[in-house]
Amino acid sequence: MIRILLADDEAMMRAGVRAILASDPELDVVAEAGDGRQAVDLAISHHPDVALLDIRMPRLDGLAAAAEIRRAAPATAVVMLTTFGEDDYIAKALDLGAAGFLLKSGDPRELIAGVHAVAEGAAYLSPKVAQRVIAQLSGGRMARGALARDRIEALTEREREVLALVGAGLSNAEIAARLHLVEGTVKAYVSAILTRLDVRNRVQAAIIAHEAGLVA
Structure with a gap:
């Protein structure tokens, strides 16, 4: 069961999102917040697997709440x-x-897919958001590609294999199955990769994997 914290200052929006999530028996909304400060407090007390945060909330906006929850x-x-x-x-x-990063205007199936993906250790961007990110990456691609290739020089061959699969959007469990490793070992590799590349999360690591040419 994937435990979820849902934070949005609009009660009707929370009800709609909760109804979508309830359609999947593997998802359970264990706490709801109407503002960012409450979301942080509930994340600390309930330890959910996933926190769904609206960006614009009172007391503490979603971006600030995200930073505090990550800490x-x-x-x-x-x-x-x-x-x-x-x-x-x-x-x-x-x-x-x-x-x-999901848009409320997106397909409800994206919401469910996104929650499952991040709960399994992967990253997930709604298709419209992914298009924006790709468009941003298209400018200056050669320069960034050279920089990315320099950055991955510090990685071992196995770490590059793992990074390529992170870039392809695979979860830790999927990477473990692909490389015939235990999931704990994959988690250790991913943690080491993030440290060596000096990035905060899998999305940033995945971007480097694409820029370096590790992912077709």
């Missing part, structure tokens, strides 16, 4: 859920360590 409850994966898809929101959310 205080690092085992909780954060997914930003918003009606806004502006590039600056996306960049800030990913920089703060969010594992996913």
Whole structure:
């Protein structure tokens, strides 16, 4: 069972998201918050697997709440859920360590898929958000590619294999099955890769994997 914290200042929106999540028997909303400060407190007290945070909330906005949750409850994966898809929101959310970014206007199936993905250790961006990120990456690709290839020089051959699969969007369990490793070993590799590349999360690592040419 995947335990979820849902935070949105609009009660009707929370009800709608909760109803979508309830359609999947593997998902359980264990706590709800109407503002960012409450979301942080509930994340600390309930230890959910996934925190779904609206970006614009009173007392503490979703981005600030995401940063505090990542510090205080690092085992909780954060997914930003918003009606806004502006590039600056996306960049800030990913920089703060969010594992996913979903638009409220998206397909309900994206919400369920995203929650499962981040709970399994992968990253998830809604298709529209992914298109924005790819578009941003298209400019200056050669220069970034050279820089990315320099950065992965510090990785071992096995770490590069793991990074390539992270870039392909695989979860830790899927990587373990692909490389015939135990999941704990994959987690250790991913942690080492993030440290060596000096990035905060799998999304940033995946971008480097793409820029370095590890992912087709």
